[in-house]
Amino acid sequence: MPPDGPGWQAVRLSRNRNWGHPLLISTLRDFTARAQAQGFPLLWIGDMAQPRGGPMPFGHASHQTGIDADIWLDLSPKPKLSAAARESVEVASLVLPNESGVDPGRWRPQHAALIRLAVELPGVDRVLVNHAIKRELCRSHAGETWLRRVRPWRGHDQHMHLRLRCPPGQAECRDQPPPPAGDGCDASLDWWLTPEARRPPPRPPGPPPSLPAACAAILSAR
Numbered sequence: 001m002p003p004d005g006p007g008w009q010a011v012r013l014s015r016n017r018n019w020g021h022p023l024l025i026s027t028l029r030d031f032t033a034r035a036q037a038q039g040f041p042l043l044w045i046g047d048m049a050q051p052r053g054g055p056m057p058f059g060h061a062s063h064q065t066g067i068d069a070d071i072w073l074d075l076s077p078k079p080k081l082s083a084a085a086r087e088s089v090e091v092a093s094l095v096l097p098n099e100s101g102v103d104p105g106r107w108r109p110q111h112a113a114l115i116r117l118a119v120e121l122p123g124v125d126r127v128l129v130n131h132a133i134k135r136e137l138c139r140s141h142a143g144e145t146w147l148r149r150v151r152p153w154r155g156h157d158q159h160m161h162l163r164l165r166c167p168p169g170q171a172e173c174r175d176q177p178p179p180p181a182g183d184g185c186d187a188s189l190d191w192w193l194t195p196e197a198r199r200p201p202p203r204p205p206g207p208p209p210s211l212p213a214a215c216a217a218i219l220s221a222r
């Protein structure tokens, strides 16, 4: 993904994570063009994948296969920033500290519109947001079918995570199981406020899962 284009700026360029499957690039271009046409400001694109994909040295168990991207949920007008300035950009959380809901001083209906625009793009499997954001969408957009593919998760309180379905022609790609039937605006959301959910278990000890052979070959090729 180029660092700049109509409707976007990629940020934290030193991470070298603004790479993805061609379908991800075209989907993000489509997204930012549509957002721009609807009057949204420049959007900040965060982590996508490394040049050859694969596990990252820090952060993210996903983002390995080039079909995931983080998009910042920020509606402020932005100047064109230097590469150095893009290293330190910050966006405040949209969620209250106790995660019981969104911060009414920061949340805007346009955040919901931006999430909806993303999840309804062709080829998008789902969008992950903080459970408090999902709860707010359930309240403000009750009964709307697009909510099903907006999934609650930890973090993601100032960015959304967009994941594509497997691109056509990628025989070894396996889609995630589809989200459960319904819009997800039910008691399952309450689980996120339990002590169990708020203290996620540490990663299991032992080596990380081994890569599929085809991935290992790509990563070790020169």
Ligand SMILES: [Zn+2]
Residues within 6 Å of the ligand: 047, 063, 068, 069, 070, 160, 161, 162
């Ligand atoms: Zn992400």
